Amino acid sequence: MSPSPFILAYCVCRDYSHIFRFSKYRCILAKQASIFIMKVFFLCFLCSITFSLPAIASEEIITPSLSTIYALAKEAVAKKIDADSKAKVQITPQNLEGRISPPACYPPINVELASERAISRNNMVKLSCNSPDYDYPWQMYLSVRVEIQYPVVVANQLLSPDQIIGEHHLQVMYVDQYSLKGQFFSDTTTLIGSRVKRRVAKDSPVLSNNLCFVCKGDTVSIYAKTTNVEIKTLGEALRDGNIDEVIRVKNSNTSKQFDAVVIGVGEVEVRM
Numbered sequence: 001m002s003p004s005p006f007i008l009a010y011c012v013c014r015d016y017s018h019i020f021r022f023s024k025y026r027c028i029l030a031k032q033a034s035i036f037i038m039k040v041f042f043l044c045f046l047c048s049i050t051f052s053l054p055a056i057a058s059e060e061i062i063t064p065s066l067s068t069i070y071a072l073a074k075e076a077v078a079k080k081i082d083a084d085s086k087a088k089v090q091i092t093p094q095n096l097e098g099r100i101s102p103p104a105c106y107p108p109i110n111v112e113l114a115s116e117r118a119i120s121r122n123n124m125v126k127l128s129c130n131s132p133d134y135d136y137p138w139q140m141y142l143s144v145r146v147e148i149q150y151p152v153v154v155a156n157q158l159l160s161p162d163q164i165i166g167e168h169h170l171q172v173m174y175v176d177q178y179s180l181k182g183q184f185f186s187d188t189t190t191l192i193g194s195r196v197k198r199r200v201a202k203d204s205p206v207l208s209n210n211l212c213f214v215c216k217g218d219t220v221s222i223y224a225k226t227t228n229v230e231i232k233t234l235g236e237a238l239r240d241g242n243i244d245e246v247i248r249v250k251n252s253n254t255s256k257q258f259d260a261v262v263i264g265v266g267e268v269e270v271r272m
Helices: 005-020 024-052 066-078
Strands: 088-093 106-113 122-130 138-155 170-176 219-225 230-237 246-251 257-264 267-270
Touching: 066 088, 066 106, 066 122, 066 138, 219 246
Parallel strands: 219 267
Antiparallel strands: 088 138, 106 122, 122 138, 138 170, 219 230, 230 246, 246 257, 257 267
């Protein structure tokens, strides 16, 4: 740091006052001014040290437990799960007991999914933080398993082809979503009176492709609705159909064929 002009002036004043013709009073003023300037510079120096300290110096260092790591990973995964309110969701982080000890961390601990893809059965979560134990950010990857179960109608006994389903044939159980390979049902009353097309094993989900709500050759009730009028007649199903499927039917009175939507067991509707 270059000497203050006031200090130079003081020194010159002390030794060469006869040259610059400074009075004793002026020398004292110069000395006092130089001391004041030095005090100001010292205060500024202290302030600069105080405000230039790293922000982490004022933060509390934490050492997260494994339970904290698990909770953070589960929370990150839970935010990304898109499941029906009736579903049961179980999130299970990988067990790290005896395998790893998280280091001391400056908060916060950053948590994010390692991939942008949708949540699946197995997921990877990345956790990281700045640590006084390392010269670089600490990070780890934790595997998290997700199981989502839905209430599903299953057979409580073996169901054979052409069997008419009754209430006593069915029950509702929670089934893992990844084992469901078709359209399933959650209400047993929806299936009462439908006919089995394919064998269904005990405790297996009853899927739409196992049934027909209207089967080929069945006599069906045909409904046609307008704003003010509802017409009902009988007809014959010309193919199998399930709820909301469009099938071909024949009017028993006129033999006219047309398309209709299956709306229930033995019932179809002509959409006007």
